[in-house]
Amino acid sequence: MKQHRIVLFLPLAVMIGLFIFGYITFTQTPAITNEELVNHIEFTVDTNAESDGSYSVDVTWHWTDFPQDGLSGDDFIEIILLNGEMESVQGTITSEHLLLHQSEDIIYDNNVSTETDNGIAMRFPNEMRDNEMLGPRGNISLYVKDALDDDIHYVQAIYYHTWGGIVEDLPHHHSIVDFLGEQEGLRYWDIQRTSNIQ
Numbered sequence: 001m002k003q004h005r006i007v008l009f010l011p012l013a014v015m016i017g018l019f020i021f022g023y024i025t026f027t028q029t030p031a032i033t034n035e036e037l038v039n040h041i042e043f044t045v046d047t048n049a050e051s052d053g054s055y056s057v058d059v060t061w062h063w064t065d066f067p068q069d070g071l072s073g074d075d076f077i078e079i080i081l082l083n084g085e086m087e088s089v090q091g092t093i094t095s096e097h098l099l100l101h102q103s104e105d106i107i108y109d110n111n112v113s114t115e116t117d118n119g120i121a122m123r124f125p126n127e128m129r130d131n132e133m134l135g136p137r138g139n140i141s142l143y144v145k146d147a148l149d150d151d152i153h154y155v156q157a158i159y160y161h162t163w164g165g166i167v168e169d170l171p172h173h174h175s176i177v178d179f180l181g182e183q184e185g186l187r188y189w190d191i192q193r194t195s196n197i198q
Contacts, residue, residue, distance in 0.1 A: 031068035034163040038189045040065040045157040045193045047144075055144045055197050059157045063136040071126045071133060073162035073186075077140055078176055080119035082154040082194070088118040091152050092145035098122045100138040107132045117175045119156075126163075144197065154194050162188040 126135030165186030
């Protein structure tokens with residue numbers, strides 16, 4: 001009879017041990033805030049030469065964690081063309097297209113951009129909508145038409161994440177940094193990535 005107790009006790013002990021281990025692991029995982037999200041995002045910009053002499057540009061981002069203070073605010077991606085001295089220059093950016101993803105599904109689609117003082121910007125929401133998380137994962141694709149011009153050496157992408165306030169419409173030909181600084185109660189951070197197109 002004692003041999004049967006081991007058969008019953010051992011699986012029960014393993015289940016209790018796994019439950020306790022899982023609970024301790026879950027409660028010890030540090031939660032992040034929107035401010036700390038800057039350290040939990042994968043953000044890249046890639047360029048590829050096309051047969052017509054233009055360059056395709058693909059900007060992607062993916063949050064590797066989620067802020068405990070929730071999804072809120074709107075984010076911006078600014079695309080800037082730079083010369084060899086890393087100064088902004090004029091160029092032709094076309095066919096800009098922003099997609100937000102959840103798993104393999106496209107849950108948001110936008111092809112509207114705003115000209116800024118240095119390039120173009122595309123805006124997208126961070127929110128929960130019908131069990132969909134908009135904002136944490138997406139990409140922008142576009143083309144730089146006159147990339148063979150000697151003045152254009154790099155494409156820079158800047159990701160602006162906002163929270164804690166309401167963002168008005170971005171005016172045309174305006175600095176995003178100045179614009180975000182003018183929004184009452186708004187907090188933000190930005191990260192930059194640059195890709196060589198020469």
